[in-house]
Amino acid sequence: MVRILLVLTLFVFTGCAASTAAITAGGSQVELRQMQTREYETIDRRGVLRSVVATLQDLGFVIDKADFELATISATKLQKYEIRITVTVRERDGGRLAVRANARFNEKPIEDPKSYQDFFATLDKAMFLTLHKVD
Amino acid sequence: MISLTTRRASEEAHRSGARGTPRSQGCTYSAALVALMLAGCATLPEDAFRLSESALEMREIQVRTYEDVTGVQILAASSAVLQDLGYAIEEVEKELGVLSASKRADASNSAEVAGKIALDVADCVLTLFLGCDNDSYKSSKDVQDIKMTLVVLPDLNQDGVYRVRLTMQRIVWAKDGTVYEQETISDAAVYQAFFDKLSKSVFLEKEGV
Numbered sequence: 001m002v003r004i005l006l007v008l009t010l011f012v013f014t015g016c017a018a019s020t021a022a023i024t025a026g027g028s029q030v031e032l033r034q035m036q037t038r039e040y041e042t043i044d045r046r047g048v049l050r051s052v053v054a055t056l057q058d059l060g061f062v063i064d065k066a067d068f069e070l071a072t073i074s075a076t077k078l079q080k081y082e083i084r085i086t087v088t089v090r091e092r093d094g095g096r097l098a099v100r101a102n103a104r105f106n107e108k109p110i111e112d113p114k115s116y117q118d119f120f121a122t123l124d125k126a127m128f129l130t131l132h133k134v135d
Numbered sequence: 136m137i138s139l140t141t142r143r144a145s146e147e148a149h150r151s152g153a154r155g156t157p158r159s160q161g162c163t164y165s166a167a168l169v170a171l172m173l174a175g176c177a178t179l180p181e182d183a184f185r186l187s188e189s190a191l192e193m194r195e196i197q198v199r200t201y202e203d204v205t206g207v208q209i210l211a212a213s214s215a216v217l218q219d220l221g222y223a224i225e226e227v228e229k230e231l232g233v234l235s236a237s238k239r240a241d242a243s244n245s246a247e248v249a250g251k252i253a254l255d256v257a258d259c260v261l262t263l264f265l266g267c268d269n270d271s272y273k274s275s276k277d278v279q280d281i282k283m284t285l286v287v288l289p290d291l292n293q294d295g296v297y298r299v300r301l302t303m304q305r306i307v308w309a310k311d312g313t314v315y316e317q318e319t320i321s322d323a324a325v326y327q328a329f330f331d332k333l334s335k336s337v338f339l340e341k342e343g344v
Contacts, residue, residue, distance in 0.1 A: 049231055053286055057197070058190050059317050061185075062302045063284045068230030078304045078317040083183060105179040115168075118184035133291045 035113045037100045038120045039092060042131060045071060048097050051126040052087050059122060061085065082106055085119075099123065173334075189321075196323045199330045200298045201292060201337055209297045210234065212336040213285050219332065222283065235284040242279040242307050277315055279307040283329075301329060 040048060043051075052073055053063060061075035071089035076082065085103040092098045101119055103110045110116075187193075201209055206229075213234055216222055222236035283303045290296040303320040320326075 006153065046230075050288065053233070053328055056301055057300055058186055058194065060187070060190075060193075062319070063233050063235060063286065065235075066228040066231045066233040068228060073231075076304070078306065078319055079180075080317075081177060081180070081183075082317065083179075090329060092290045095243060098270065102225070105183070106177060110179060112179070114181075115184050122184065122186055130291070 032111065033100070035111075035116050036102050037098050038123075039096045039098045040127060041096055042127075043091075043095050043097065044090060044131060045091075045097060047130050048089050048099065048127065049073065051123060051130040052089070052099065054130065055119075055123045055126045056085070056087070058126070059119075083110075148250075193321060194300075196321070196326050197302055198298060199333070201297045201299065203295055204297055204341065205209060206232075206287070206289065206297065208340045209287050209299065209329060209337065212340040213287060213299065213333060215340070216329065216332045216336045217283065217285075219336075220329075222281075232287040233284065234287065235282065237282040239278055239280050242277045277307055277309050278304050281305045299327060299330075299333065 018091075042048065046068075048072070049066075049068065049071060053066065056063060056073065056075045059077065060079070061077045063073060063075045065072070065074040067073075073087045075087075076084050083103055083105050085101060087099060088099045090098045090100070101116060103115065103119075151290045204212075205301055208233070210227075210229065214227075214236075217224060217234070217236045220238070221240075222238045224234065224236045226233065226235040228234075281303065282305065283301060286302075288298055290298045303325065305318060305320060307316040309315040
């Protein structure tokens with residue numbers, strides 16, 4: 001019995017080690033922005049926002065807030081976990097639009113580039129369909 | 136979440152410590168540790184931002200198209216249905232066709248309660264030897280917060296056709312104020328029931344009733 005308890009206790013302390021290391025291992029502000037942002041060669045703000053909404057719905061998010069003027073969309077995904085995401089669209093020089101997404105998983109910000117890569121890969125497909133007028 | 140779980144686990148350990156035998160204390164401690172392991176280190180699922188296999192199927196369940204309507208008619212008809220169902224409209228963004236609403240409702244539908252009681256029993260078994268005291272059946276009288284968002288946009292290919300996509304989620308609260316369950320609703324029948332009402336509402340809107 002005592003041995004089992006010891007093993008379990010060890011598991012608890014080693015199992016959570018990764019999450020505490022993450023506190024100090026945050027990337028720079030520039031790095032974070034780069035990972036969360038992608039630029040598109042279009043000036044069709046409406047089309048881009050429409051694609052963002054469609055992508056979020058396809059990924060199982062429910063839209064909480066949307067504002068065309070400010071080009072900001074917030075959404076929540078509820079499974080066994082909760083993800084909150086905010087997507088903004090900004091105009092950039094040279095007829096481009098920058099889309100920035102930032103998300104939180106339960107209480108923690110998502111700072112892993114893979115998640116954002118996945119998000120933008122899904123958005124790319126929706127964007128292609130919307131900008132070529134296919135639903 | 137980690138601190139909450141820890142607190143709850145230690146409370147449980149404390150409670151059983153006050154009345155339990157040394158053996159049950161040990162079991163409670165190990166149960167608490169297992170709970171900590173499972174809940175404390177929750178990580179983001181790898182596929183959280185990838186289309187799931189059921190994404191296309193869900194889209195079909197959640198989308199309907201309406202012909203010969205104007206943007207104002209379809210939005211008015213949609214908000215009328217939400218009001219019929221007792222929802223409060225939270226957000227309207229006409230430019231993007233987003234309409235979101237929510238309501239708090241009783242969660243003690245008989246089928247749901249049956250399911251939850253079954254879960255409670257499983258829960259009692261999980262909290263090893265703690266015994267199922269009365270408040271283990273706490274979920275029979277809880278409430279749920281339901282949220283719906285409609286995205287109503289003109290179809291890109293056909294004039295005069297509007298595309299409505301409905302998404303729903305809910306949080307079920309247990310009596311003690313903790314989250315009992317949170318989920319995205321995927322039951323096709325629930326969506327169908329809403330769209331049936333919306334079709335009628337569109338008809339009434341067009342007739343000017």
